[in-house]
Amino acid sequence: MVDKKAFVLVTGASSGIGRQIAIRLSSTCNVVLNGRDMERLLTTKEKCSNTFEQVIFPMDLSNINGLEDQLSVFIREKNIEIFQFVHCAGYMKMIPLKMISIENINNTFAVNVISAALIIKVLINRKHNNAALKSAVMISSNISNFGAKAFSVYGASKSALDGFTRSLAVELAPKVRINSVLPGAIRTEMTEAVFADMETIQRMELTYPLGLGNTNDIFEIVAFLLSDKARWITGQQFTIDGGRSINISG
Amino acid sequence: MNNFRIELAEILEVDGVEKDELLSSFECWDSLTILSIIALAGENYNVTLSAADVNNSNTVGGLEELIKSKRR
Numbered sequence: 001m002v003d004k005k006a007f008v009l010v011t012g013a014s015s016g017i018g019r020q021i022a023i024r025l026s027s028t029c030n031v032v033l034n035g036r037d038m039e040r041l042l043t044t045k046e047k048c049s050n051t052f053e054q055v056i057f058p059m060d061l062s063n064i065n066g067l068e069d070q071l072s073v074f075i076r077e078k079n080i081e082i083f084q085f086v087h088c089a090g091y092m093k094m095i096p097l098k099m100i101s102i103e104n105i106n107n108t109f110a111v112n113v114i115s116a117a118l119i120i121k122v123l124i125n126r127k128h129n130n131a132a133l134k135s136a137v138m139i140s141s142n143i144s145n146f147g148a149k150a151f152s153v154y155g156a157s158k159s160a161l162d163g164f165t166r167s168l169a170v171e172l173a174p175k176v177r178i179n180s181v182l183p184g185a186i187r188t189e190m191t192e193a194v195f196a197d198m199e200t201i202q203r204m205e206l207t208y209p210l211g212l213g214n215t216n217d218i219f220e221i222v223a224f225l226l227s228d229k230a231r232w233i234t235g236q237q238f239t240i241d242g243g244r245s246i247n248i249s250g
Numbered sequence: 251m252n253n254f255r256i257e258l259a260e261i262l263e264v265d266g267v268e269k270d271e272l273l274s275s276f277e278c279w280d281s282l283t284i285l286s287i288i289a290l291a292g293e294n295y296n297v298t299l300s301a302a303d304v305n306n307s308n309t310v311g312g313l314e315e316l317i318k319s320k321r322r
Contacts, residue, residue: 096282098261099289150285193292196300 004081005053006132007032008226009123011061011089011115014040016188017139018088020215021222023047025086026054028223032082034089036060055080061089061115062107068118072128081132082123084226087116087161088139092190094150105153112157117164124176131175137225138165138180139218142241145182158182162237169235177234179225183218184208184241210242217242254314257294261286269311273304291317 007030012018014035022031026048033048034057035041041056048054057074059067075082091111095104116138123133143151144158165180172178185204187195195201205212221240224230239245259267261283262276273279284304291297297320307313 093289093292094285095289096286098263098282099286099293149282150289193288193298196298197302199302200300 004079005030006083007080008084009082010086013044016190017186017215017218019044021086021088021219024219026052032057034059062110064110064114067115068122071122075129081130083132083134085123085136086222090190092154094193096150097152100153108153108157113160133176135226136178137222140180140182142182142184142239142245146245166235173234179236181221182237182239184244186213186215207247208242208244209247213242251318257290267310271310295321297321
């Protein structure tokens with residue numbers, strides 16, 4: 001039997017942290033680019049390395065009902081194996097409690113948590129992916145262990161993602177390692193509302209001992225955690241936020 | 251924008267709002283209420299507002315005009 005080509009799957013590859021991680025990973029391995037906007041996924045693909053292959057898996061991860069089937073079919077049709085997974089897809093709206101709706105809660109949890117669970121379920125399956133998954137990294141948030149006004153739903157979803165990561169790390173060991181990375185605020189399309197005005201940006205900068213970070217700061221730890229260099233690390237949270245969450249100075 | 255005043259009244263936790271009323275005169279006027287208005291403008295009117303925008307609009311009518319003008 002001819003070996004199938006091994007790929008890393010990056011969700012949320014059409015913008016922000018996911019796009020940058022996909023582009024950087026493309027110089028060392030084949031990448032499956034997932035996102036909901038085909039045009040933006042093609043832009044990501046254009047920026048990827050020619051040395052390796054990229055295939056596009058267009059799917060809106062808030063549609064969790066068809067996700068398992070569509071991913072299984074995609075893997076079969078492309079005749080590939082997915083051995084690494086980075087869940088960068090994220091849905092964030094700053095919403096105070098009084099404005100919360102069932103729709104917002106459902107969307108947030110579907111994209112941030114449930115889709116990751118269903119994807120990993122497919123990737124560890126012998127029939128669908130030859131049980132090829134070796135390591136996975138969940139992009140969480142430094143809010144996971146803390147709190148902030150208007151972040152209750154988003155924060156809860158990231159806490160859920162990290163809880164999910166810990167239990168799966170135990171359940172899937174020693175075959176699969178799974179860790180989460182907790183970035184501080186990184187300016188992307190998703191967080192544009194947080195960075196709405198200069199005053200807020202300046203105020204935020206003061207609370208980050210190392211200043212504001214960028215998507216490359218997140219890529220470095222993700223690449224490490226995916227690799228065999230991290231062979232004895234699983235179920236852990238890695239906060240990458242320039243010291244923001246340990247800063248208690250007034 | 252037909253429902254805007256009803257939606258705003260909901261956020262301000264009152265039965266109704268009038269055009270000339272000062273936003274800061276409402277009892278529950280605080281940073282969370284401002285965030286709620288920003289969320290409302292984004293969700294229902296596809297308009298991005300900053301906290302400063304909301305504060306500078308001063309009145310119910312001012313806020314209404316601001317969102318209308320940004321929709322164009």
